Amino acid sequence: MTIRVTLPYHLRNLARVDGEVTLDVQGPVSVRSVLDALEARHPMLRGTIRDHDTLKRRAFVRFFACGEDLSLEPAEAELPKAVAEGREPLMVVGAMAGG
Amino acid sequence: MSGVRVLVGTKKGAFVLTSDGKRKSWDVAGPHFAGWEMYHVSGSPADPNRLYASQTSGWFGQVIQRSNDGGKTWEPVDNKFAYDGVPGTHKWYDGTQHPWEFKRVWRLEPSLTDPDTVFAGVEDAAMFKTTDGGKSWAELPALRTVKGDLWQPGAGGLGLHTILLDKTKPGRMYIAISAGGAFRTEDGGKSWKAMSKGLLSKYELPDPAAEVGHCVHCIAMHPSKPNTLFMQKHWDVMRSDDAGETWREISGDLPTDFGFPITVHAHEPETVYVVPIKSDSEHYPPEGKLRVYRSRTGGDKWEALTNGLPQQDCYVNVLRTAMAIDTLDDCGVYFGTTGGQVYASADSGDHWAPIVRDLPAVLSVSVQTLK
Numbered sequence: 001m002t003i004r005v006t007l008p009y010h011l012r013n014l015a016r017v018d019g020e021v022t023l024d025v026q027g028p029v030s031v032r033s034v035l036d037a038l039e040a041r042h043p044m045l046r047g048t049i050r051d052h053d054t055l056k057r058r059a060f061v062r063f064f065a066c067g068e069d070l071s072l073e074p075a076e077a078e079l080p081k082a083v084a085e086g087r088e089p090l091m092v093v094g095a096m097a098g099g
Numbered sequence: 100m101s102g103v104r105v106l107v108g109t110k111k112g113a114f115v116l117t118s119d120g121k122r123k124s125w126d127v128a129g130p131h132f133a134g135w136e137m138y139h140v141s142g143s144p145a146d147p148n149r150l151y152a153s154q155t156s157g158w159f160g161q162v163i164q165r166s167n168d169g170g171k172t173w174e175p176v177d178n179k180f181a182y183d184g185v186p187g188t189h190k191w192y193d194g195t196q197h198p199w200e201f202k203r204v205w206r207l208e209p210s211l212t213d214p215d216t217v218f219a220g221v222e223d224a225a226m227f228k229t230t231d232g233g234k235s236w237a238e239l240p241a242l243r244t245v246k247g248d249l250w251q252p253g254a255g256g257l258g259l260h261t262i263l264l265d266k267t268k269p270g271r272m273y274i275a276i277s278a279g280g281a282f283r284t285e286d287g288g289k290s291w292k293a294m295s296k297g298l299l300s301k302y303e304l305p306d307p308a309a310e311v312g313h314c315v316h317c318i319a320m321h322p323s324k325p326n327t328l329f330m331q332k333h334w335d336v337m338r339s340d341d342a343g344e345t346w347r348e349i350s351g352d353l354p355t356d357f358g359f360p361i362t363v364h365a366h367e368p369e370t371v372y373v374v375p376i377k378s379d380s381e382h383y384p385p386e387g388k389l390r391v392y393r394s395r396t397g398g399d400k401w402e403a404l405t406n407g408l409p410q411q412d413c414y415v416n417v418l419r420t421a422m423a424i425d426t427l428d429d430c431g432v433y434f435g436t437t438g439g440q441v442y443a444s445a446d447s448g449d450h451w452a453p454i455v456r457d458l459p460a461v462l463s464v465s466v467q468t469l470k
Binding site for chain 2: 008009010011013014044046047048049052053058060061094095097
């Protein structure tokens with residue numbers, strides 16, 4: 001399944017990508033499986049979105065899709081069908097904080 | 100052709116300032132890693148083209164960058180700093196115990212002899228080491244066994260900010276932590292000893308002469324006299340002549356003995372520089388005058404260096420890792436301010452001029468002498 005992911009400005013710079021990232025994700029499409037594929041493609045992103053070991057989301061990172069904030073959903077929860085089918089991106093967003 | 104490369108970390112990116120040996124005209128490159136807090140950028144003494152940078156963000160955490168071409172291009176390396184074993188707790192601001200949590204790298208100190216070996220001082224305070232150019236990091240955990248449960252963060256965090264390597268004794272390192280104190284190892288980090296005899300922190304600690312917990316802001320050493328250390332403590336400028344076993348105060352006639360950085364002249368081991376700051380509740384220079392103070396007597400007697408520095412309405416601060424020297428024949432002295440200026444003197448501090456005036460707040464300054 002080809003999944004679209006948008007990254008915040010600083011992480012696009014770190015990963016040296018322009019625009020959206022497209023990823024092939026095997027099996028159920030969840031935040032966890034998408035981030036697994038993202039970090040496999042761009043290892044420099046490890047630790048910047050979620051903790052290296054616990055895989056817990058960093059406090060000031062949010063996950064949006066289809067007009068919903070999915071940040072507090074379980075990481076294994078399946079993402080909306082529109083994301084799984086590549087019609088909508090999973091948005092990784094830097095939370096509004098710090099002025 | 101001799102020259103210098105000044106590596107500047109700021110709140111919003113890193114800058115590389117280069118000049119020839121005259122240090123009159125400067126090339127300014129940057130910002131690198133724009134928008135990120137750059138706590139430290141440093142070069143390998145063994146390979147001046149090998150640089151390391153600590154890139155941090157409240158949103159996205161820690162990234163370590165490495166350059167193999169003097170800062171023209173960079174590549175991210177490993178950013179995983181995992182404490183060894185069960186990390187335990189240290190003292191929190193309110194006096195309770197708080198779990199050790201990695202936040203950022205404050206200091207990257209490359210080995211004197213191997214470009215792939217680097218020591219990292221981190222917050223919450225601990226020492227890490229890489230021997231593969233940053234591909235992996237491992238803690239030197241013995242440091243935190245020196246009463247680490249009694250260390251307590253200062254206002255800026257519980258950061259390990261100073262790492263001094265002794266070229267005459269490869270296993271010896273001196274390090275300093277705000278607010279854990281100063282420590283020495285003679286065996287490359289397998290064991291550590293607190294260096295606190297003679298330190299007094301009567302406004303900061305219930306036991307002013309405690310073994311650990313002193314808010315040491317910076318320590319400095321001349322490579323030819325590695326048993327002599329100079330310390331800017333929260334309050335008090337101190338000196339040790341026995342590798343940190345004992346300390347005596349050398350604040351002497353300074354206008355205030357609060358401050359952050361301290362450094363030693365490249366060719367005169369008894370010439371020391373500090374930047375007095377009014378107080379811990381007013382982080383700016385006394386009387387609005389930005390003055391570097393120089394002692395040519397190893398302390399006690401100090402002279403104000405003002406030529407070229409603002410002498411009215413100046414209310415910037417100079418942070419603990421934001422002053423450095425070069426080793427050219429006429430020793431250069433450099434410091435950066437929270438107002439974004441980087442000042443340089445090419446004559447041991449007698450005359451100063453800004454290299455740049457309007458950078459983001461400067462967090463760190465380090466210097467490579469290119470010969």
